[in-house]
Amino acid sequence: xxxxxxxxxxxxxxxxxxxxxxxxxxxxxxxxxxxxxxxxxxxxxxxxxxxxxxxxxxxxxxxxxxxxxxxxxxxxxxxxxxxxxxxxxxxxxxxxxxxxxxxxxxxxxxxxxxxxxxxxxxxxxxxxxxxxxxxxxxxxxxxxxxxxxxxxxxxxxxxxxxxxxxxxxxxxxxxxxxxxxxxxxxxxxxxxxxxxxxxxxxxxxxxxxxxxxxxxxxxxxxxxxxxxxxxxxxxxxxxxxxxxxxxxxxxxxxxxxxxxxxxxxxxxxxxxxxxxxxxxxxxxxxxxxxxxxxxxxxxxxxxxxxxxxxxxxxxxxxxxxxxxxxxxxxxxxxxxxxxxxxxxxxxx
Amino acid sequence: xxxxxxxxxxxxxxxxxxxxxxxxxxxxxxxxxxxxxxxxxxxxxxxxxxxxxxxxxxxxxxxxxxxxxxxxxxxxxxxxxxxxxxxxxxxxxxxxxxxxxxxxxxxxxxxxxxxxxxxxxxxxxxxxxxxxxxxxxxxxxxxxxxxxxxxxxxxxxxxxxxxxxxxxxxxxxxxxxxxxxxxxxxxxxxxxxxxxxxxxxxxxxxxxxxxxxxxxxxxxxxxxxxxxxxxxxxxxxxxxxxxxxxxxxxxxxxxxxxxxxxxxxxxxxxxxxxxxxxxxxxxxxxx
Ligand SMILES: Nc1ncnc2c1ncn2[C@@H]1O[C@H](COP(=O)(O)OP(=O)(O)OP(=O)(O)O)[C@@H](O)[C@H]1O
Ligand SMILES: [Mg+2]
Numbered sequence: 001x002x003x004x005x006x007x008x009x010x011x012x013x014x015x016x017x018x019x020x021x022x023x024x025x026x027x028x029x030x031x032x033x034x035x036x037x038x039x040x041x042x043x044x045x046x047x048x049x050x051x052x053x054x055x056x057x058x059x060x061x062x063x064x065x066x067x068x069x070x071x072x073x074x075x076x077x078x079x080x081x082x083x084x085x086x087x088x089x090x091x092x093x094x095x096x097x098x099x100x101x102x103x104x105x106x107x108x109x110x111x112x113x114x115x116x117x118x119x120x121x122x123x124x125x126x127x128x129x130x131x132x133x134x135x136x137x138x139x140x141x142x143x144x145x146x147x148x149x150x151x152x153x154x155x156x157x158x159x160x161x162x163x164x165x166x167x168x169x170x171x172x173x174x175x176x177x178x179x180x181x182x183x184x185x186x187x188x189x190x191x192x193x194x195x196x197x198x199x200x201x202x203x204x205x206x207x208x209x210x211x212x213x214x215x216x217x218x219x220x221x222x223x224x225x226x227x228x229x230x231x232x233x234x235x236x237x238x239x240x241x242x243x244x245x246x247x248x249x250x251x252x253x254x255x256x257x258x259x260x261x262x263x264x265x266x267x268x269x270x271x272x273x274x275x276x277x278x279x280x281x282x283x284x285x286x287x288x289x290x291x292x293x294x295x296x297x298x299x300x301x302x303x304x305x306x307x308x309x310x311x312x313x314x315x316x317x318x319x320x321x322x323x324x325x326x327x328x329x330x331x332x333x334x335x336x337x338x339x340x341x342x343x344x345x346x347x348x
Numbered sequence: 349x350x351x352x353x354x355x356x357x358x359x360x361x362x363x364x365x366x367x368x369x370x371x372x373x374x375x376x377x378x379x380x381x382x383x384x385x386x387x388x389x390x391x392x393x394x395x396x397x398x399x400x401x402x403x404x405x406x407x408x409x410x411x412x413x414x415x416x417x418x419x420x421x422x423x424x425x426x427x428x429x430x431x432x433x434x435x436x437x438x439x440x441x442x443x444x445x446x447x448x449x450x451x452x453x454x455x456x457x458x459x460x461x462x463x464x465x466x467x468x469x470x471x472x473x474x475x476x477x478x479x480x481x482x483x484x485x486x487x488x489x490x491x492x493x494x495x496x497x498x499x500x501x502x503x504x505x506x507x508x509x510x511x512x513x514x515x516x517x518x519x520x521x522x523x524x525x526x527x528x529x530x531x532x533x534x535x536x537x538x539x540x541x542x543x544x545x546x547x548x549x550x551x552x553x554x555x556x557x558x559x560x561x562x563x564x565x566x567x568x569x570x571x572x573x574x575x576x577x578x579x580x581x582x583x584x585x586x587x588x589x590x591x592x593x594x595x596x597x598x599x600x601x602x603x604x605x606x607x608x609x610x611x612x613x614x615x616x617x618x619x620x621x622x623x624x625x626x627x628x629x630x631x632x633x634x635x
Contacts, residue, residue: 076537105539117534121552121626131538133548182538 005218006052006075006186011084013070013242016041019082032241044070045081046243052235055216059233061223061265067242068222072190075220076109077101088186106135110179114191116171118163118178125150125159127174131182149177153207169200173207180211187219194223205231226265230274238262251279272299272334277315280329287312287324294322298330305330369496380502387448387501391582394440402440403427413617415624426609435584435606442573442583442610445501449508449569454562457513461520461561462546471521478514486511486575494579504581508572515564523557524550559622566614570607584610 014022014035022041032043045067052058062068073079074086077093086093088108096104110131118127125146126133132142150159153173163171172192179187193201205228212219223229229236230250237247238261246258254274257263278294289310292301294317305313305327312326349357394402406427411420430439464471481489490507497503527550535549551558577585584603591600 078533078537102539102541105537107539111534111537113530113534113537115530117530117537119531119535119549119553120528130535130548134538134540134544178538188537 003054004051005054005089006050006220007087008048008050008052008071008074009085009087011045011048011071011074011086012082013044013067013074013079014041014082015044023082043242044079045074045084046241048084048239048242048244050237050244050247052218052220054218056234057212057219057221057232059221059223059229059236060239061226061229061236062239063224066239068224068239069190070242071239072111072188072220072222075186075188076105076111106131107182108184109186109188110182110184111188111190112172112175112179112192114194116163116168116175116195118171118174120163123160123162124155124166124174127163128177128181130178135182146177146181149181152180152211153177167200169196169204172196172204176204176208176211180215185217187217189219189221191222191224193228194225201228208232226269230269238265250274251276255279270299270334272302273297275333277301277313277325277330278317280325280333281315281323282325282329284312284324284326287314287326289313289324291316291321293317298334301325302327302330365492365495373496377497377502380497380506383448383452383505384502387444387505390448391441391444394444395437399431399436410613410617414620416616416620419613419616419620423613426613430606430609433602435587435603438582438584438587438603439606439610441581442570442585442607445505445508445576445581445583446566446569446573446610446614449505449512450562450566452505452509453513453516453565453569456509457516457561457565458520458558461517461558462524462551464517464521465524465550474517478517481510482514486572490575490579499580501581504576504579507579508569508576508581511572512565512569515568516558516561519557519561519564520554523554523561526557527553555625556622559618559625563615563618563622566618567611570611570614573607 012023012026013019014026016022016039019041022035022039025039026035026043026046030038032046035041035043048071050058050060060068060071070079074081075088075093077086077096081094088104091104093101093104119130122130125143128146128149129139129142132145133139137145147159150156153176155170155173155177158166158170163174166174172195175192179189193204196204208219209232221229221232223232233250235248236250236253237244238253238258239245240261246253246262251274253262254266254269254271257266275298276295277292277298280298281294287310289312290304290308291314292304294315296304301313305311310327312324312329314321315323315325403424407420407424410423411417414420427439430436460474464474486507489510490503493503493506493510497506531549531553532545535545540548573581573583574585574588577583577589584607587603588600588607590596591603
């Protein structure tokens, strides 16, 4: 399929001295804890299949140790898989020679790190230009291009500072600018904002989203923070013990969590901020009210509807009326339990 | 081993080494010729230049190395005193051999350190060799060096280098291995080649350690000056040796102090030079 940018197929990673001979056991279904206890090997990734769509933000989330970093490092082959395949734009990453792989990392996929990974001995401008200097682009052009990216992440004026002179949020802006400067179409972000304070983190999320509106990169974004996942992700995959236990849009996961682990994950979120009116859309001729777009979140819709004093709203998409939504349905949607549509599940 | 066996065993070793010397001694000597010429040239340069010029260049070097007026004035004063006390020629000879030894140690030691950092196997092989070089009494390796190359400047230089090279090798290796893993990973993720990682990331970030190694190497070279003079190296060690055998206290102390002065100068200048290379560390908080 042409709208798939990165395709991860049956990916397994086992850490340990004799990984190759453990793969059979894992494929037969041995669990992570059994593998560790009985054979002293760590199951990093367990049959991961993810298709990342072009120009979308694919979020991968999971608790600490679930294998998120391991997974994202497979995409640019910082870690070699035990078995499986990774196809980017039709090319198999795993069959690349060292030179081809370097080329792939230079021009196709760039990375932003949780701990920033900036070069402490280089100024901001030279850090941003780092990827370009590796490509062998001449200094003058590299600096000109870097300046542009420094501006777009809002760091103008700090070009000649060293990373240690900047706050964490600013350092990560440098990290982001460095990754964007190579013009790679894939951006790998491993908990890029996790080390930042909540407010700064939210700022950075906004920076990323507004850049993405212009740039349309394919972004693979790792996080353990559900709010971040919901805010950024077009698609979300949830990892546990190295296996993907659910993937899909935020709405799908919230409305139909696959199991208790996912239910637990999403129990504290504010659903009114995530669910869109389209998820509770009906066709009820009795409803009269203001017109709202189908991608408006319920929180905003509730406000509009209650201000107008009506019993619901008309949903429009691309200028056409596509359905209706009632006040009660919206309230039910954000109030009801997340496990299934009946209201009999109790929060734990 | 029986007594006769043991004697034969030692004899066999001695003889085979002597054969080796006979066959290859000259080739090895020729190999070191460029070094010898360089050392002689440097010595002559130091000795034949009028002393005010030497003094001025020392002051300049000290100033550019340390950016400290105080240290520069101190150095000038020390060298004036050395001249006044008639140790100028020996000091220049020592300066020459220390400079050459340092250059040799750096240009051999840093590459070895880099290779060690690159592979654990190299490290396990080289580390015990360095241990031996540092702990074995210097007189022991003087024997084969002298057998091979006789008495003179080159064997002296070699002896100094054998003794002084371990710190620079060790600290280069250590410095590279201590480079932040996250920074290395970032470099790798952007597609840096081995050479790019080495030159743009590892060496710059290992510089403080490498400089500490250079500094220690110079110190150790200086401490070898007396022993080296036993096998024919000119310099401050010669009068010290004479002082020992004739019990000239004042002569020994004066020349010894001159060595100390050189050591302090080298130490301060190379340390503050190393610090200044690390501009990014001075300001702000470290990560
Ligand atoms: N080099 C390694 N050798 C052995 N085990 C490893 C290695 N790297 C990771 N692991 C194991 O693989 C599992 C997944 O680790 P990973 O770092 O990918 O988790 P993560 O989801 O990124 O966690 P965090 O949120 O803490 O960063 C963990 O159990 C970890 O102990
Ligand atoms: Mg991680």
